[in-house]
Amino acid sequence: MSSQQHPFVTDDSKVLTETRDARLAGQDDRFNSRLREAFGSTPFILTKFDKFMNWVRGSSMFMLQFGIACCSIEMMHTYAVKHDLDRFAAGVPRASPRQADVIIIPGTIVSKFAPRMKRVYDQMPEPKFVIGMGSCTISGGPFQEGYNVIKGAEEVIPIDIHIPGCPPRPEALVYGVAKLQERIANGESSPVVVKPYELEQFGDLERDEIVEQLAEDIDTDDLVMRYNWGDSP
Amino acid sequence: MSLEEQLPETVAEGQSADELAELLGDLVIDRDDHVNAPGFVIRPDTVQDALRRLRDDAGFDHLSCVTAQEYEDRYESIYHLKKYNDPTQEANVIVPADKEHPVSQSAEPVFRTADWHEREAYDLIGIDYEEHPDLRRILLPDTWQGHPLSMDYDQDQPQIVSLREHANPLQEDQRSDSDSDTMFLNIGPHHPATHGVLHVKATLDGEQVADVESDIGYLHRCEEQMCQTKTYRHQIMPYPDRWDYISAGLLNEWAYARAAEDLNDIEVPEYAQIIRTMGAELCRMAAHFLALGTFALDVYGDFTAIFMYAVRDREEVQNILEDLTGQRLMFNYFRLGGVVWDLPEPREEFFEMTRDYLDRLPEHLEEYHDLVTGNEILQMRTIDTGILPPEVAKSYGATGPVARGSGIDYDLRRDDPYGYYDELDWDVIVKDGCDNYSRLLVRMLEVEQSAKIVEQCIDLLEDWPEDERNIQSNVPRTLRPDDDKEIYRAVEGAKGELGIYMRADGTEKPARFKIRSPCFSNLQTLPEMSNGEFVPDMIAALGSLDIVLGEVDR
Incomplete structure (x- = not known):
C-alpha cells in the first residue's frame, strides 16, 4: 500500500474512473495489504500443511x-x-x-x-x-x-x-x-472415554427378554438404539 | 371428605356442589372433594354421560386437564372441568378403575382435547381408555416397555428405541394407498421451523395439506417424576423454570407457588405479590418478543431484522430480570410465601433502568408494527390463514393468546385473580379474527398491557414504606400437607392456562404432581388450522401457536 493516505471518495463516477485507471495501468494495489507488507518481499510462507x-x-x-x-x-x-x-x-x-x-x-x-x-x-x-x-x-x-x-x-x-x-x-x-x-x-482432540449407545440393526442385538418381547413389533433390519439404564453412570 | 366446608364460595354463584350432584343423579357413586372444587366419583363406564351432562346442562365447557394416577388399590382418572365464562367455577369428575385391568371410558367424544390427555395417561400410567379413537403412546417411543409413573415400574430395565423415520417420501410405499396421489412429508424433529424438537408428519395433496399429525415426546424429560421425588419447600421450585423456558420462568414458578401455597394455606405478603406481578409480566414480555421474532422467522425466512430486534428487546428485559433475580433465564426467584430477596440496591437505579426501558418500548413497538403487522406481505401470509373457530378452540381446551385470538375472552389473571392483578388497571386483549394474524396481534398488544402493569408495580414499589417491605411470610421449614389433600390450581402463563395438580400423602413430597401445559392443549389444534391450507401456511399456523416443546413434552 502506498504511504499516501487517500481521502474517502464519495463521487461514484470518480471511483469508477480511478479503479479502471489503476487496473489498466497495472498499479492496482487492492491486494497489497498490510499483511503482505509484514511478510516482506517474498510471496511465500513456510508452514506445515x-x-x-x-x-x-x-x-x-x-x-x-x-x-x-x-x-x-x-x-x-x-x-x-x-x-x-x-x-x-x-x-x-x-x-x-x-x-x-x-x-x-x-x-x-x-x-x-x-x-x-x-x-x-x-x-x-x-x-x-x-x-x-x-x-x-x-x-x-x-x-x-x-x-x-x-x-x-x-x-x-x-x-x-x-x-x-x-x-x-x-x-x-x-x-x-x-x-x-x-x-x-493446535490439532488437539478429546479422548472418548464413554462407550456410546450405537444405532444397530435389531437383528444384531443379543437376544434376551426384551428383544424377544419386541420381536413382533420391530423388523430385524430396523435400526434401533438399546439403552441399558442399569449400566448408566 | 372434611374439605367440603372449604369449597370455593364462587361455586355458589353458578351451581352448588349439591346441585351438580343432583344433576349427575345416580351416576355419582361417591364424593371426593378437592381443595379447589367438588369431586364426583363415577363408574368407569359412565364417563361420557357424566361429562356430557356437566357440559350441556351445567355449562362446564372447558376440560382443563386429565390427571391419571395409581393408588395402592386402584387407578384413577380425574377430569378437571372449568367454565370459559368463569374459571373459578370448577368441578372434578373422578373415575376409579380396576387395579388388575384398569379400563375406563374415553371422554374424547365429548371433549376433543381428551384425545391427547388420555393418550398421555395411558402412556405414563397405563390406564386403558375404551372407545378412544387412537390409543397409543404419545410421549415415549412406541417400543417402550412398561408405564413409568405406575407403581411397579423398574427404571433400570433396558429399553429399545427404533429409528423408523427418514424413509424416502417419494417412495411408492409412502403414498397413502396405491391409486392415491397424496405424498408424505416428514418435518422434524430436527428442523428450524418446528420451534424445537417437534416432529410433524404431513400428508400433502398437491400443494395442500391433507393431514397433519404431530409426533411429540422428543423432549419428555420426566418433569412430573422429578417433582414427585422432590420436597415442596425448596426442591421443586427450580424445575418450573425449565417447563416453558422462553424466559417465562417466573410465570411457571407462580403456577407451582400458587398451587403449593393454597395446598399448605400459606399467605403471601402484599409487597411480595407486587414484586411477583412485576417480574411475571416482564417474563411475559420477553416470552412474547421471542414468539414475535420466531414467527417472523417462520414467515419471512432466515435471521431477519425482526428476529434481531426481538432479541435486542429480550436482552433488555433479561438485564432487568437479571438485576432482580440474579439469573438470565432460570430465575428460581419465588419461594413459597414470597420471593427470595428484595429488589436490588440501589433501588432508584433499578427503577430508573426499568422506567427507561418502558419509555423506549412504545417506539420499539411502533417499529415492530411497521415491520410486521403493517407489512403487506405478512398480512397476505397470515390474514385468513390458520383459521381456528372459537367452538373448536374450546373443545380442544385452547387457552392463552391462542384462545384470545379466536375471540374467547379468557384470561386467568382477570377471571381467577391472583397476585396483585385485580388491584391494577389493565385490559385483556381479545381479537376475533381467529387467524394467524390475530394471534400475533394479541401477543403484540399484550406486551403493551404487560408494560402498563410493570409501570404501575414500579410506582407502588417505589412508594412502599421502608419498614413494610415484607418479602416472605413465615413458612415452616418442612411442609407436610394432610394425607389425601388434593388441589388443582392454574395461572395465566405466557402460553395460556398453566395448571398444577398435586396430591399430598402426608409426606414432604407430593404423591402425584401433574402439569397442565397450555402448549400441550394448544398444539392439538394444529390439524384443525392447517388441513386444506398450503404447507407454508401450516408452518405459519405452527408459529402462531407459539409452542415450546419443553412444556408440551414436560
Whole structure:
C-alpha cells in the first residue's frame, strides 16, 4: 500500500474512473495489504500443511442450527445481537447437517431423540466437532434421575468441549467456542472415554427378554438404539 | 371428605356442589372433594354421560386437564372441568378403575382435547381408555416397555428405541394407498421451523395439506417424576423454570407457588405479590418478543431484522430480570410465601433502568408494527390463514393468546385473580379474527398491557414504606400437607392456562404432581388450522401457536 493516505471518495463516477485507471495501468494495489507488507518481499510462507488446515478449520466454522431445549434460547442469544458469535468466525448457523462442521448440543437428550441426534451427527461431513452446552449434555443435569433421560450426550456421540451451566450464559458459550477453535488450531482432540449407545440393526442385538418381547413389533433390519439404564453412570 | 366446608364460595354463584350432584343423579357413586372444587366419583363406564351432562346442562365447557394416577388399590382418572365464562367455577369428575385391568371410558367424544390427555395417561400410567379413537403412546417411543409413573415400574430395565423415520417420501410405499396421489412429508424433529424438537408428519395433496399429525415426546424429560421425588419447600421450585423456558420462568414458578401455597394455606405478603406481578409480566414480555421474532422467522425466512430486534428487546428485559433475580433465564426467584430477596440496591437505579426501558418500548413497538403487522406481505401470509373457530378452540381446551385470538375472552389473571392483578388497571386483549394474524396481534398488544402493569408495580414499589417491605411470610421449614389433600390450581402463563395438580400423602413430597401445559392443549389444534391450507401456511399456523416443546413434552 502506498504511504499516501487517500481521502474517502464519495463521487461514484470518480471511483469508477480511478479503479479502471489503476487496473489498466497495472498499479492496482487492492491486494497489497498490510499483511503482505509484514511478510516482506517474498510471496511465500513456510508452514506445515496440517497446521495450515487446522488454522483454517478453526477460523471458519459453520454451526448446525440445532435447537433442543432451554440452552437453545441462550444459544440463539449468542448468535444474535449483543453477543454476536459471528465476530469469532463461528456464526453462520446452517440448517442442514451436510453443510455444518460444528454441532452445539443445547439441551437434554431423551431416549426418543438420541437416535435422531445420532443420525444428524452421522450426516455431518468430516472433520466435525461437537460442543456440549449445559449440564444436561454432561450428565443429564437436573433431570439425571429421569426414566427417559440420557445421562449425558457423550453416551451417544463424542463431545469435544463441555460448557457447564444451566443454562450457560452466552459469554460462556462464546468462551467455549473460542476454546474449541484454539484446540482445533493446535490439532488437539478429546479422548472418548464413554462407550456410546450405537444405532444397530435389531437383528444384531443379543437376544434376551426384551428383544424377544419386541420381536413382533420391530423388523430385524430396523435400526434401533438399546439403552441399558442399569449400566448408566 | 372434611374439605367440603372449604369449597370455593364462587361455586355458589353458578351451581352448588349439591346441585351438580343432583344433576349427575345416580351416576355419582361417591364424593371426593378437592381443595379447589367438588369431586364426583363415577363408574368407569359412565364417563361420557357424566361429562356430557356437566357440559350441556351445567355449562362446564372447558376440560382443563386429565390427571391419571395409581393408588395402592386402584387407578384413577380425574377430569378437571372449568367454565370459559368463569374459571373459578370448577368441578372434578373422578373415575376409579380396576387395579388388575384398569379400563375406563374415553371422554374424547365429548371433549376433543381428551384425545391427547388420555393418550398421555395411558402412556405414563397405563390406564386403558375404551372407545378412544387412537390409543397409543404419545410421549415415549412406541417400543417402550412398561408405564413409568405406575407403581411397579423398574427404571433400570433396558429399553429399545427404533429409528423408523427418514424413509424416502417419494417412495411408492409412502403414498397413502396405491391409486392415491397424496405424498408424505416428514418435518422434524430436527428442523428450524418446528420451534424445537417437534416432529410433524404431513400428508400433502398437491400443494395442500391433507393431514397433519404431530409426533411429540422428543423432549419428555420426566418433569412430573422429578417433582414427585422432590420436597415442596425448596426442591421443586427450580424445575418450573425449565417447563416453558422462553424466559417465562417466573410465570411457571407462580403456577407451582400458587398451587403449593393454597395446598399448605400459606399467605403471601402484599409487597411480595407486587414484586411477583412485576417480574411475571416482564417474563411475559420477553416470552412474547421471542414468539414475535420466531414467527417472523417462520414467515419471512432466515435471521431477519425482526428476529434481531426481538432479541435486542429480550436482552433488555433479561438485564432487568437479571438485576432482580440474579439469573438470565432460570430465575428460581419465588419461594413459597414470597420471593427470595428484595429488589436490588440501589433501588432508584433499578427503577430508573426499568422506567427507561418502558419509555423506549412504545417506539420499539411502533417499529415492530411497521415491520410486521403493517407489512403487506405478512398480512397476505397470515390474514385468513390458520383459521381456528372459537367452538373448536374450546373443545380442544385452547387457552392463552391462542384462545384470545379466536375471540374467547379468557384470561386467568382477570377471571381467577391472583397476585396483585385485580388491584391494577389493565385490559385483556381479545381479537376475533381467529387467524394467524390475530394471534400475533394479541401477543403484540399484550406486551403493551404487560408494560402498563410493570409501570404501575414500579410506582407502588417505589412508594412502599421502608419498614413494610415484607418479602416472605413465615413458612415452616418442612411442609407436610394432610394425607389425601388434593388441589388443582392454574395461572395465566405466557402460553395460556398453566395448571398444577398435586396430591399430598402426608409426606414432604407430593404423591402425584401433574402439569397442565397450555402448549400441550394448544398444539392439538394444529390439524384443525392447517388441513386444506398450503404447507407454508401450516408452518405459519405452527408459529402462531407459539409452542415450546419443553412444556408440551414436560
